[in-house]
Amino acid sequence: QGLMAGKRGLILGVANNRSIAYGIAKACVDHGAEVALTYQGEAFKKRVEPLAEELGAHVVGHCDVTDPESLDTVFENVGKLWDRIDFVVHAIAFSDKEELTGRYVETTRENFLRTMDISVFSFTTIAKRAEPLMTNGGSMLTLTYYGAEKVMPHYNVMGVAKAALEASVRYLAVDLGAKGIRVNAISAGPIKTLAASGIGDFRYILKWNEYNAPLKRTVSPEEVGDSGLYLLSDLSRGVTGEVHHVDSGYHVVG
Numbered sequence: 181q182g183l184m185a186g187k188r189g190l191i192l193g194v195a196n197n198r199s200i201a202y203g204i205a206k207a208c209v210d211h212g213a214e215v216a217l218t219y220q221g222e223a224f225k226k227r228v229e230p231l232a233e234e235l236g237a238h239v240v241g242h243c244d245v246t247d248p249e250s251l252d253t254v255f256e257n258v259g260k261l262w263d264r265i266d267f268v269v270h271a272i273a274f275s276d277k278e279e280l281t282g283r284y285v286e287t288t289r290e291n292f293l294r295t296m297d298i299s300v301f302s303f304t305t306i307a308k309r310a311e312p313l314m315t316n317g318g319s320m321l322t323l324t325y326y327g328a329e330k331v332m333p334h335y336n337v338m339g340v341a342k343a344a345l346e347a348s349v350r351y352l353a354v355d356l357g358a359k360g361i362r363v364n365a366i367s368a369g370p371i372k373t374l375a376a377s378g379i380g381d382f383r384y385i386l387k388w389n390e391y392n393a394p395l396k397r398t399v400s401p402e403e404v405g406d407s408g409l410y411l412l413s414d415l416s417r418g419v420t421g422e423v424h425h426v427d428s429g430y431h432v433v434g
């Protein structure tokens with residue numbers, strides 16, 4: 181049994197076992213949830229399937245958020261699997277790594293739009309598709325970063341995207357609140373994942389956090405997972421529209 185007993189959720193953004201989405205999936209499963217995962221293309225399928233097996237999770241198909249048909253299929257598959265869902269986790273972001281270094285002012289229109297599409301709009305369209313399945317209320321969660329609030333070196337267009345994502349959390353919280361659906365974000369401290377490896381000087385950012393965060397260390401996907409558990413479970417039933425920092429306290433000094 182446990183905190184998440186009887187709850188079912190869709191988790192998007194597991195690329196491998198270091199993914200923040202994996203940390204969240206594991207915490208949910210460990211506390212009794214049933215989860216469904218997606219993968220982005222054949223290359224990730226091979227990584228995600230064994231992880232799903234290990235977690236006892238369902239795999240509901242290929243999902244590329246720039247391809248609405250793949251999202252249609254994923255939600256169709258979820259609807260066939262379960263008559264209702266209780267939570268959704270969105271742990272997806274992308275920007276051309278050439279532009280995650282140097283000056284923000286150099287951002288191209290093409291990469292700006294692509295970054296916003298994959299990292300911001302995707303959460304809104306996923307929320308819209310999840311809403312009819314959340315017939316008993318629910319909890320939606322996305323992942324953001326401090327670069328939304330303050331200028332962080334090299335984060336550039338992704339910082340602008342995360343600011344828009346955080347604003348989306350607030351607007352979605354209002355739209356969906358009357359149905360008992362809560363919408364929150366975790367602002368995670370830097371973690372060495374595949375996505376993070378695209379950010380210029382990432383090792384320096386990790387070190388900077390270790391030296392300066394109140395806890396004098398970085399956070400792990402497991403720690404983000406445990407905080408995610410709070411936001412996805414009924415423990416946080418009075419919380420919506422919130423951006424919760426899981427960053428060893430860095431935001432109070434940075």
Ligand code: 0WD
Pocket residue numbers: 193194195196198199200201220224243244245246270271272273274298323324325326367368369370371372373374375376
């Ligand atoms: O330091 C970090 N790692 C932080 C990450 C600090 C704060 C926030 N975050 C955020 C990220 O911006 C992202 O929103 O957490 C979220 C999850 O990222 P992650 O766990 O750091 O990275 P990763 O394990 O790489 O998972 C992100 C996945 C992709 O992996 P790749 O390696 O391809 O970027 O997002 C998925 C993909 O699986 N993804 C997509 N999924 C569907 N359609 C798409 C897409 N078009 N693009 C990327």
